[in-house]
Amino acid sequence: MYAFTHHLASSVDDAVKTLGANGDAKFLAGGQTLLPTMKQRLAAPPHLIDLGKVKELRGIEVQGDKLVIKAMTRHYDVATSDAVKSFQPGLAELAGLIGDPAVRHRGTIGGSIANNDPAADYPAACLALGATIVTNKRRLEAEKFFTGLFSTALEDNEIVTSVEFPKADKFKYMKFRNPASRYAMVGVAVAKKGGEVRVAVTGAGSDGVFRWTAAEEKLTQNFDKRALEGLSIDPGTLNGDIHGSREYRAHLIGVMAKRAVAAA
Amino acid sequence: MPTVTMNVNGRQRSADIDPRTLLVQFLRENLRLTGTHVGCDTSQCGACVVHIDGEAVKACTTLALSCEGSNVLTIEGLANGNELHPMQEAFREHHGLQCGFCTPGMIMTAVDLVRRKGNNLDEKTIREELEGNLCRCTGYHNIVKAIAAGARNMSSMPQSKAAE
Numbered sequence: 055m056y057a058f059t060h061h062l063a064s065s066v067d068d069a070v071k072t073l074g075a076n077g078d079a080k081f082l083a084g085g086q087t088l089l090p091t092m093k094q095r096l097a098a099p100p101h102l103i104d105l106g107k108v109k110e111l112r113g114i115e116v117q118g119d120k121l122v123i124k125a126m127t128r129h130y131d132v133a134t135s136d137a138v139k140s141f142q143p144g145l146a147e148l149a150g151l152i153g154d155p156a157v158r159h160r161g162t163i164g165g166s167i168a169n170n171d172p173a174a175d176y177p178a179a180c181l182a183l184g185a186t187i188v189t190n191k192r193r194l195e196a197e198k199f200f201t202g203l204f205s206t207a208l209e210d211n212e213i214v215t216s217v218e219f220p221k222a223d224k225f226k227y228m229k230f231r232n233p234a235s236r237y238a239m240v241g242v243a244v245a246k247k248g249g250e251v252r253v254a255v256t257g258a259g260s261d262g263v264f265r266w267t268a269a270e271e272k273l274t275q276n277f278d279k280r281a282l283e284g285l286s287i288d289p290g291t292l293n294g295d296i297h298g299s300r301e302y303r304a305h306l307i308g309v310m311a312k313r314a315v316a317a318a
Numbered sequence: 319m320p321t322v323t324m325n326v327n328g329r330q331r332s333a334d335i336d337p338r339t340l341l342v343q344f345l346r347e348n349l350r351l352t353g354t355h356v357g358c359d360t361s362q363c364g365a366c367v368v369h370i371d372g373e374a375v376k377a378c379t380t381l382a383l384s385c386e387g388s389n390v391l392t393i394e395g396l397a398n399g400n401e402l403h404p405m406q407e408a409f410r411e412h413h414g415l416q417c418g419f420c421t422p423g424m425i426m427t428a429v430d431l432v433r434r435k436g437n438n439l440d441e442k443t444i445r446e447e448l449e450g451n452l453c454r455c456t457g458y459h460n461i462v463k464a465i466a467a468g469a470r471n472m473s474s475m476p477q478s479k480a481a482e
Contacts (some may be wrong), residue, residue, distance in 0.1 A: 159370075
């Protein structure tokens, strides 16, 4: 790890002010991705703004027809929250599939989406459910927030403060995990709200999380796994690596999508 | 260098540290509490698991400075004087270790598991919950037996001690 200056933020304002004074700073949320990345010297921020003690960034609340999860809420909190389990049980399940128990005690939803790892789980849920990402400056639809591999629409001096999920009639996330890293080789989130169906895929796209619109059209007509029979996805748009070829991932997307629909 | 202060195994500990210091380095190198191990150093193996404010975390993937004001419990703080914690006793009784390198992390994970899922744990649950702890001797069979027994024996502990 290269040397850095550590700032313990006391509030969102304090964090943003510190970022303003140190343009090359990075926020440290749960650190479960950033710290390993820094250890490998793949990231070397000269300033780290630690959000761990910012209480106003923690908590889960149902506000009418939406679920609000604040940015520093940990995967463990989402996985075990009664509010999440009753509002959208599939979202609690998804949080319980991230990493392992000790990682879930540190990792946060805000950190996950701000990093936008192409194999992260939350981005798929955000896209499928049509979540709104709330920052200290504005509100962004998930679709506009995730802009590519490890990149988001976040601007300088902007910090994710919460994620708002509208309620869906059905939601299920199916993940094929890499057995070593537990990241998604392929993860497919399927959400149905009224007549609208959304399918989001993580772990596979060469440009990060994406919506599989061809599957959405089929499932809008008939929400049944058989509607996806014969439907394939072009491997050319997918990511191939030592863990699996593009063709293998294309096949997995179909399998995971069918399983998600069947279990939704 | 910044100063960090935290409570480790019931004692207030304070030191001036390089910001890069990981919690596991702080424990091992500053406090000489070498029961917490570094295995993979990439948050996969779980040899470094300790509790922060009662919850299991990987000390190799946590900055010491992030633990300012926290309560940290390591394997050294588990026993009550010369009397082993029931989970430690169960690992001894069921021979839940071979080389012993993964054992501190296994035991700290197991105690956290009992806090979250109670005293009656089936084999499937234990094996699932151990996904973040690796034993390279592959001694999982006895580890799983030890955790099931230790979890049962923890039910007779006073509530406050069991939660630590």
